Amino acid sequence: MIDGFVKVTDKDGAVFTRKLAEQEGVFVGNSAGSAISAVLQLKEHFKPEDVVVVLFHDHGSRYVGKIFNDDWMRNRGFLDEKATIALDLVKNRINKPLISARTEELVSHAIERMRKYDISQIPVEDNSGFVGSIDESDLFRLYFEDKNIADKPIKEIMRSAFPIVKKETSIDKISNLIDKENKAVLVDLGDGKYQVITKYDVISAIR
Secondary structure, three states, X not given: OOOOXXXXXXXXXXXHHHHHHHHHOOOEOHHHHHHHHHHHHOHHHOOOOOOOXXXXXXXXXXXXXXXXXXXXXXXXXXOOOOOOEHHHHXXXXXXXXXXXXXXXXXXXXXXXXXXXXXXXXXEEEEOOEEEEEEEHHHHHHHHHHOOOHHHOEHHHOOEOOOOEEEOOOEHHHHHHHOOOOOOEEEEXXXXXXXXXXXXXXXXXXXX
């Protein structure tokens, strides 16, 4: 005779099936994960001296292509994945200084900085803040128009400044800001600190 029952969602059954494998090393199927989820829903009814028996009555091998497949879980909304934000994209260089250039510096200074730090974009500043940007593709094009480009002030050849986003901005919004005309964005980390997010950063995060 059944004295009672609790309902378990498909998501909870799948999630706890994976947890049993990841945290306990027990490779069982969906019904076993559902049983554990049900027990946890009832835990407030148990006393410290109670003995609880849970039956795991199927094996995990039947679910390798489903519950143990991230794509299968993701397509059904069963994976609670944290959204990628601007801060995630620059976490490896969050404490490094921003590489930038000043409007009165020469283009040759920016080129040397790009070469030294192996970067393709540089924000340009003056006393008022960020006022422009330089991209290596622009320098390549301008060189064939003027072979003396390296000796000109940066302010004469710079393009518009990179958009500035907050560190909580989603990767989707950032990707929409990066296009042919705008090669990067700046993320405001607070306390006067900034970092550049490029197309490469976005692609790396997606991959």
